[in-house]
Amino acid sequence: MSEEALEYYKAAEISELQDGKVHSREVDGELICLIKLDQEIVAFTDNCTHISGPLNQGEFDGCSITCPWHGARFDVRTGKVLRGPARQDLYTYTVKVEGETILVGLPPA
Structure with a gap:
C-alpha cells in the first residue's frame, strides 16, 4: 500500500521508548509493538502470525523477536519469518516522526 493511502495516528513520544525494548501500544484499535533501534523506530503487529501469540511478551534480540x-x-525491521512454525511474515507499519511524536500509518478502515 502506498504511503499516501495510509492514515497516521500518534503511537508514542520518543521519550517514552527505551532503546532495544519492546513497547506495546494500541493505535486506533490495533495492537502494535514499537522498538527503538538506535535512531530508527520500527512498528509491527503484536500478534504472531502462527496463532496470534503476544509478541510484546517475546524475547527481543538484536533485530529479531x-x-x-x-x-x-x-525480523522486526522487515517482518520476515526467520524461524517457524510461523509461515507468514509479520505486518509492519510505516513510521513517521514529527518533532518528538511517533506516528504509525494504518490502512484506512
Missing part, C-alpha cells in the same frame, strides 16, 4: 508461545522468530 521470538514469540513466547511456540518460538517463531521474525
